Every structure is written in C-alpha cells, then in structure tokens.
Amino acid sequence: MEEAAALYEIFQQCTAVSTDSRQPQDNTLFFALNGPTFRGRDFAPQALAQGARHAVVDDAALAATDPARYTYAPDALVALQQLANYHRRQLIIPIIGITGSNGKTTTKELIYAVLSQRYRVQYTQGNLNNHIGVPLTLLSIRRGEHEMAIVEMGANHQGEIALLSHLAEPTHGLITNIGKAHLEGFGGVAGIAKGKSELFRFLAKVGGTAFVNTADPLLPGLSAQVEHRVTYPNPTDTYPAKLLSAAPQVMLRLFDGTQVAAQITGGYNFLNLAAAAAVGAYFQVPAADIATALAGYAPTNNRSQLVRTARNEVVLDAYNANPSSMAAAVASFAARPTPAAEKVVILGDMFELGEESAAEHRALGELLAAQHFGTVLLCGSDMRHAAAAHPAAHYFATKVELTAWLQAQPLSHRQILVKGSRGMGLETVLSLI
C-alpha cells in the first residue's frame, strides 16, 4: 500500500494512465506491461520522450537511470491494479459492477444512457473489462467530477470476477445472465454460475446491493446471500417490465406503464433494457427520462444491429457467439413474422467451448433443422458438427469458400442473420449480401 500511496501522488499530477506508447502521451503515467508479443519496458523511454510524465517499469536498472521519472515495480500490472484500487478507495460514489455471460457491454451502455440523464457517470469504454481494462476504467473516474461509475467485468475462468471485484469494490452489482459462454475455461455451466456469482459473493460480504434478473433460472438463488436485492422484470419484482414485441425492434412496457420503442433488435435484449430501467429507477431517474434513454440507444460494433443493405435486411450480430447467445439469436430471428423460407442464416464457429464444442455445435444443427429456414450457411471447422445434424445446410470449412458461394449466388429480398465468434470475423460478409 505504501508503494501505491507514493504512486498515487504522481498519478494525481498526471492527466491519465497509459499502457501503449503508440497512443498519445500527454502528461500520462505510463505502465510498462508485458504481453505475449512485447515487453512494455522497451517502450518506456519512448513514452517519456513523447510526453509521459512518469513510467512504472519492471527493470530496476532502467529505473535507476532517472529515479525522478521512473518507478521500479517487480510487476507493473500488479502496480497498476494496486493503484487502481487505491484510487477507488478515495471515491465515495456508487460503483456498479456488471458481469454475466451475455449482454454485459450492451447492458452497461444502456445503464450509462439511463443514469447519465441525471448524473455525471464514468463507464467502461468499449470492452475494456479484464484485469487490465478494469484498472484503466477505475483510474479514469475523476474524483469530484463523476457521481457514479459503471464497471464492466469480463472473465473466462474462475477467480477473475473475484479479483476484479476486489479491485473495483462495487457498491452495487448486476449479473446479466448465466449462460454457456467460455465453457472451456469455466468448466461447464456450474463453473460459470460459480465464477460469475463471485460478484454477488463480494456484495454479500460488503453489504452491497444486487440487481437480480429473476427471469434467469439461476440468478435468484445465486443472489440469495445478498441482503439488499432489487429485482426485475417479473410482475411481482421491484421493477417489473414486459416485452411487448420484437419484430424486429424491441418494444417494452416499463414498471410505470410507459411504453418504449427501442432501436435494438432481438427479444433477448428485452432483459438488457429491463435491467437498465431497474437500475435507473432504483437511482431515481424519472421514468420519462429512462424511456427517452432506452429509446435513444442504438447498438454498434456488430451487436444486434439491424442493417438494410441494397438487397437484403440483415441482423448483424457477428461480434461474438456461444451456445446461449446463438440459441437466443436463432429463436428471435425465427420469431420474425416473415415466412421461414425467405430467411437465411449465416453462422460461424462458436469458440472457447472446449470438450463441449462438438456436442454444442451438433445441438445447434438440430435447432436449425427444426426451424426450416430457407437457406442455412455454416462456416468454420467446428460447424461441421452442426452441418452433420442438418444435412440441408450448406457447409463451408473456410470463409473463402463461403465468400465464393455468396458471390456465385447473390442473395436478394431476404432477411439474413449473421453470427459467429469474434475470431470468425463474419461481419466481412456484409459487403456480399
């Protein structure tokens, strides 16, 4: 803690923290992190030359060359995390931690939209949600300026959410849902439930407040230990909400009867919208402002985006994929009123499923076969298991083959769902449809 206190003195004279010499360094405090490709300390002199005020390096000899501008730390990442926690402890504001298998970023953005109607709010930028991203988010909260903060916490194995909770020390927390994402690292759904509920365990320990999605089969039980609970969206909950339609944009009714026509597609997003409404209502944002914020939010970055191309209407949901979000996306797409024969699905491999991968892809194939979509295009090596369960589907081992097929048989006047894991980058097919 002494080291963190000393570093905090320096941090307070800086405009921001930085970790990348390729970004502008304007009076920053540079942390020289190590990664799979680079050793951060190799870039520390450059960062200082470019305007950084001070650098934290794991190289005692380098630090000794200019003690006024370098601080030595055996592990710069640990120093970053400790500084972030030290800073957090200076903040007397509500900090809302968000985790869950699916919808964290969307829910975080929606909650920001709602809370910023009334408060000055800092929130996780993009997807900076891991052991590096969470400290960076915490250190971006300005004392005396921000009135609350929303911190997204991501994980792909046990213990990560506990670590992030101890860094962020949230006063409030929300788990969007428990689903089959990152099965490989968590070790099955029971492992995911255990890993994600590390946030609720932290809240139980510190007397915090949990926002509980009672539509999820596991979350009510997992939150039982938290004394202060705010529930949504069921009728007897603190803040009920009702899904009115999703054809394709979501329309919902809020706890006070207000109807909201959201710009976001996919019935599953109802729960993300309801979560944001519950958090807003709890923090006393007027219902009319909640409705305005929810209606104003438009997703980006290939998440549940509705795109009208010159020839087709596309649900571009290619940001990521796992068995739960794939099933939700397929169900939502199938529920659209257009005849199934006019619908096309283009799906790519789901990653990080470990030994469950073949069975989960096969189950997806069975699900697709039951929908009778007009055209099913499956791409990636794991999708061969889905294709085996759905012989009418077209199978492509690579995106090159999928691209050739789409070029040879241009699709027109179709509704098309595009989804796959990040590594598949399926959004590149958009220019072909």
Ligand SMILES: CC(=O)N[C@H]1[C@@H](OP(=O)(O)OP(=O)(O)OC[C@H]2O[C@@H](n3ccc(=O)[nH]c3=O)[C@H](O)[C@@H]2O)O[C@H](CO)[C@@H](O)[C@@H]1O[C@H](C)C(=O)N[C@@H](C)C(=O)N[C@H](CCC(=O)N[C@@H](CCC[C@@H](N)C(=O)O)C(=O)O)C(=O)O
């Ligand atoms: C360490 C780091 O920040 N790396 C970023 C960097 O990587 P790079 O390609 O440069 O290689 P290195 O990591 O080896 O570099 C080491 C350091 O050297 C710096 N450096 C390098 C070259 C140079 O010329 N000058 C330099 O200063 C460099 O900046 C490093 O500090 O750049 C990449 C491109 O911008 C970044 O992608 C990379 O970021 C890493 C991956 C990272 O973790 N960033 C966090 C801030 C973050 O939050 N990233 C999120 C993604 C989070 C995520 O995946 N979440 C998962 C769940 C969490 C799983 C967790 N266990 C995990 O493994 O992360 C989820 O499902 O949501 C994001 O970027 O969106």
Ligand SMILES: Nc1ncnc2c1ncn2[C@@H]1O[C@H](COP(=O)(O)OP(=O)(O)OP(=O)(O)O)[C@@H](O)[C@H]1O
């Ligand atoms: N409530 C939900 N239930 C099921 N799937 C969802 C839900 N919300 C979002 N999704 C799916 O997850 C995709 C990614 O959304 P989002 O980025 O908000 O999730 P995330 O949990 O933050 O993912 P990541 O951690 O990888 O960024 C969406 O495009 C959609 O397909």
Ligand SMILES: C[C@@H](N)C(=O)N[C@H](C)C(=O)O
């Ligand atoms: C992009 C990353 N946060 C993620 O969700 N990864 C899974 C494996 C995916 O891309 O589907």
